[in-house]
Amino acid sequence: MTTHAPHSHGHAEHKHTEHAPRHAGGHSHRHYGEAMLSVEEALERILRHFTPLESQHTPLLEAIGQVLAEDALATHDIPPLDNSAMDGYALQAANAHGASADNPITLSVAGAVAAGELPTVAVTPGKAVRIMTGAPVPDGADAVVPFEDTDEMQRRADGTPLTEIAIRYQVSVGDDIRPAGQDVRKGDRVLQADTMLRPSEIGVLASLGYKSVSVFRRPVVAILATGNELLEPGDPYQPGMIYNSNTYSIAASVTRYGGVPKLIGIARDNLDSMNASLQDGLDSDMLVTSAGVSKGDYDMVKDVLAQHGEIDFWSVRMRPAKPLAFGVLNAGENRKVPLLGLPGNPVSALVAFEQFGRAAIRRMLGKPDAPTPTITAVLDDPIHNTDSRRVYARTVIRLENGVYRASLTGDQGSNLLTSMARANGLAICPEDVPVKQAGETVQVQMLDWTEETF
Ligand code: AMP
Ligand code: MG
Numbered sequence: 001m002t003t004h005a006p007h008s009h010g011h012a013e014h015k016h017t018e019h020a021p022r023h024a025g026g027h028s029h030r031h032y033g034e035a036m037l038s039v040e041e042a043l044e045r046i047l048r049h050f051t052p053l054e055s056q057h058t059p060l061l062e063a064i065g066q067v068l069a070e071d072a073l074a075t076h077d078i079p080p081l082d083n084s085a086m087d088g089y090a091l092q093a094a095n096a097h098g099a100s101a102d103n104p105i106t107l108s109v110a111g112a113v114a115a116g117e118l119p120t121v122a123v124t125p126g127k128a129v130r131i132m133t134g135a136p137v138p139d140g141a142d143a144v145v146p147f148e149d150t151d152e153m154q155r156r157a158d159g160t161p162l163t164e165i166a167i168r169y170q171v172s173v174g175d176d177i178r179p180a181g182q183d184v185r186k187g188d189r190v191l192q193a194d195t196m197l198r199p200s201e202i203g204v205l206a207s208l209g210y211k212s213v214s215v216f217r218r219p220v221v222a223i224l225a226t227g228n229e230l231l232e233p234g235d236p237y238q239p240g241m242i243y244n245s246n247t248y249s250i251a252a253s254v255t256r257y258g259g260v261p262k263l264i265g266i267a268r269d270n271l272d273s274m275n276a277s278l279q280d281g282l283d284s285d286m287l288v289t290s291a292g293v294s295k296g297d298y299d300m301v302k303d304v305l306a307q308h309g310e311i312d313f314w315s316v317r318m319r320p321a322k323p324l325a326f327g328v329l330n331a332g333e334n335r336k337v338p339l340l341g342l343p344g345n346p347v348s349a350l351v352a353f354e355q356f357g358r359a360a361i362r363r364m365l366g367k368p369d370a371p372t373p374t375i376t377a378v379l380d381d382p383i384h385n386t387d388s389r390r391v392y393a394r395t396v397i398r399l400e401n402g403v404y405r406a407s408l409t410g411d412q413g414s415n416l417l418t419s420m421a422r423a424n425g426l427a428i429c430p431e432d433v434p435v436k437q438a439g440e441t442v443q444v445q446m447l448d449w450t451e452e453t454f
Pocket of ligand 1: 225
């Protein structure tokens with residue numbers, strides 16, 4: 001197998017590192033970096049700028065997917081009292097000794113207790129108390145026998161009063177009694193800080209009585225599209241123009257990963273427009289722009305960003321989404337906002353956001369660094385890697401005879417957004433592999449993992 005030397009395909013500018021100023025385009029006074037980075041290097045440099053945001057008391061339901069900033073403690077036992085696991089009769093197990101369907105033992109019924117009530121009668125020898133699921137077990141009782149093991153149903157059908165009950169089963173001490181504190185003990189640290197809240201944790205917090213919780217705040221991500229050719233959805237169609245889709249696909253990704261998108265519109269391809277638009281994003285936790293980072297038209301963006309912060313332009317060894325900008329914008333006294341400049345092509349923007357934007361949001365939410373869930377699949381089609389980049393190929397993953405199969409969604413042009421919509425995974429051909437043949441296994445980042453997927 002021929003291996004491609006990492007730098008053998010780079011053009012002259014790729015050899016510059018971030019420390020090597022680029023003297024070109026009449027901007028020789030500016031020190032723009034133009035490093036050629038691996039995905040991991042780019043990610044590492046980006047993540048250096050992010051830490052968990054401050055904690056915030058948040059209504060319980062809004063905290064789904066957020067991360068606890070403090071331990072959750074129990075102020076009471078759960079369940080609070082010994083209670084019944086069944087609808088049935090509380091009794092003393094010794095009183096049912098030898099009971100069976102052929103040898104029922106009749107007890108007198110001393111009273112009843114429902115969930116939400118406290119028992120008013122105790123169980124004494126020869127007596128039973130009718131009890132509902134979740135109701136506290138009366139004093140004196142040490143077992144519950146369910147209706148099914150009594151003549152309850154027959155009595156009800158016959159209209160026989162429930163003043164007595166026949167027990168048809170020899171229960172043991174503790175049967176169908178759920179002891180106080182079985183789930184949670186008063187004083188327990190039930191959930192630790194740094195726990196991500198899923199529906200089950202939201203339920204646990206509710207069971208502890210929490211109405212709101214302290215979680216790391218959701219990041220506000222400002223999103224700016226750039227380009228003279230862009231219309232907003234809803235605008236009348238104009239020949240030669242295209243609708244801005246990046247703002248919406250990126251905003252939706254922000255929401256999906258737990259951030260709050262702030263749409264700050266479209267900047268045109270001139271300095272004034274860029275500067276004016278960026279103002280609206282300075283109060284955010286991260287700015288994301290799209291377009292204007294590819295060769296040919298990015299000098300304008302470079303100038304704007306260099307004037308108001310420190311921005312590096314990178315070539316990332318990936319396909320799609322090679323051109324990427326990252327840095328910080330000055331946002332007033334002692335405040336800097338990280339800026340992620342995505343490529344303009346809609347697939348590139350989404351793939352780059354998946355690799356870098358998602359990770360930044362996770363950091364700010366206090367989540368552990370974790371890649372997009374990745375599976376191993378067998379390729380149906382080859383993936384070609386012509387220039388030693390890491391290829392993220394749009395694929396449809398399906399399960400066949402217990403094996404995941406990956407088929408490409410067709411032409412991999414980075415402008416073809418519908419091919420991204422058809423895909424549920426990104427199959428990876430590594431940098432140093434010129435081709436992954438059909439039949440070979442690949443790693444696939446799963447963009448979604450829902451019941452609709454398979
Ligand atoms: P650029 O990076 O400005 O060269 O843009 C690369 C390609 O992406 C061009 O075909 C643009 O028209 C397209 N593009 C840029 N911004 C958007 C956007 N917000 N929505 C959809 N396509 C875009
Ligand atoms: Mg453009």
